[in-house]
Amino acid sequence: MSSPQTAQQNPDFEAIAEEVHGRDRFLVSTHENPDGDALGSMLAVHLALEQLGKDTEMYLSGDSPLPSEYRFMPLGGLRRALPDDCGDRTLFAVDCANESRLGPDPEILAQVPFVLNVDHHHDNTRFGNVNLVVPDASSTGEVLADLFELLGVEISPEIAEALYIAVVTDTGRFQYTNTSPKAMRLAAFLIERGADVHKVFQGVYESVEFAKLKLLARALEHAQVYEGGRVVVSYLAHDDFSDVSAPEPYAEGIIDYLRAVQGADMSVLIREPPRRDGPARRVSLRASVDELDVSAIARKSGGGGHRQAAGFSSERSIGEITDFVLDEFRRLRTTSGNGTGLGGA
Ligand SMILES: [Mn+2]
Incomplete structure (x- = not known):
């Protein structure tokens, strides 16, 4: 067939x-x-x-x-x-x-x-x-x-x-x-x-566990837009996981909600894994436009991935990570050529 x-x-x-x-x-x-x-x-x-x-x-x-x-x-x-x-x-x-x-x-x-x-x-x-x-x-x-x-x-x-x-x-x-x-x-x-x-x-x-729904609610509540709406950033802290009794895998898929926001070129989800034996924070990045290669941002912080989906781990604070990804986003915008891509109106 x-x-x-x-x-x-x-x-x-x-x-x-x-x-x-x-x-x-x-x-x-x-x-x-x-x-x-x-x-x-x-x-x-x-x-x-x-x-x-x-x-x-x-x-x-x-x-x-x-x-x-x-x-x-x-x-x-x-x-x-x-x-x-x-x-x-x-x-x-x-x-x-x-x-x-x-x-x-x-x-x-x-x-x-x-x-x-x-x-x-x-x-x-x-x-x-x-x-x-x-x-x-x-x-x-x-x-x-x-x-x-x-x-x-x-x-x-x-x-x-x-x-x-x-x-x-x-x-x-x-x-x-x-x-x-x-x-x-x-x-x-x-x-x-x-x-x-x-x-x-x-x-x-249609088998979403209730704790996963509550974790999603936390991420949506924390979401912020930057760069005139081109970047959406959210986070899930230790307390968010523990308050709703969600293990780390429940964060899977949440970034897709951030990515879907109108006008967003890049979405970012920072999470603090509830298990404390690994890195302090994990960061997922998604690009919604072809011109943006988020794996370049991930690699700068020791991570990797694909152009449209990448990630890295970090010991920095949520605020510092947010500043880092916004700086890198701006840098990619200014180096992406003629301005019609990321830089364009
Ligand atoms: Mn596959």
């Missing part, structure tokens, strides 16, 4: 398919703090390998609970500790741009004898023994749909739903710029194969 040309034009599909056919035991994993594409892709690969008669386990590093919006997914077999027999298993990594995203513990790559790496991040480091990276795919789920076709995997309702979760979340419910005709056709195909659109909507988008 989805576009067989992709698989035909890219020899890496064939290379991965060959390894899947030739190997019997797998460990499927994805990046820590997983999103819908990560979890949907991991589950889909696990189910596909089972269908092919393989011995397969799913593994996710860390011990933080899965985000509440993905708890409806059938991930009961997910392991949070590496199985003892890693040395006999091929690691099948999905949606992981680099090896460090597999978790803070590098042990996994030392233990497994072979690594397959399937992803869609343009900056994927190709850390696998065999790599399949398709940067123009909307999601890793979309890459997998083509791979499964090549492998002869039948798209069961369970696999269809896992892939649908991957596509719908990574495209921002089919609204982000990566929403291609192919992604839409794939979604239609997956619905035909049994993906339950409404169930996924309720599970992912």
Whole structure:
């Protein structure tokens, strides 16, 4: 179904398919703090390998609970500790741009004898023994749909739903710029194969925990605009998390509300993680205009990321961080050329 040309034009599909056919035991994993594409892709690969008669386990590093919006997914077999027999298993990594995203513990790559790496991040480091990276795919789920076709995997309702979760979340419910005709056709195909659109909507988008809602309220209350409305900055302090009993992952997605403000070119969310064993403050940056590269600001403070989404950690105060990002924003504006971009009226 989805576009067989992709698989035909890219020899890496064939290379991965060959390894899947030739190997019997797998460990499927994805990046820590997983999103819908990560979890949907991991589950889909696990189910596909089972269908092919393989011995397969799913593994996710860390011990933080899965985000509440993905708890409806059938991930009961997910392991949070590496199985003892890693040395006999091929690691099948999905949606992981680099090896460090597999978790803070590098042990996994030392233990497994072979690594397959399937992803869609343009900056994927190709850390696998065999790599399949398709940067123009909307999601890793979309890459997998083509791979499964090549492998002869039948798209069961369970696999269809896992892939649908991957596509719908990574495209921002089919609204982000990566929403291609192919992604839409794939979604239609997956619905035909049994993906339950409404169930996924309720599970992912209408299962917001009350504490998360209250945390969002705090961030909206603290939001301020600067530079004539071009920059929106907010923060979540220790007390904000503790007052509403929210763990740090609940701050995920809040910056999207700041980014949506009319006229905002850049949005900034500064948070003080409730766990005090890490950096004092983490800063997320988002650009809403192409001319602005927020990763340049993040790199100046030891962080990194993409042009449109980046972040860094800091020991400075909320006020000092605000001053820093505003200074850097002004600097980028004045150096962005003819003034039609960021500098223009
Ligand atoms: Mn993804």
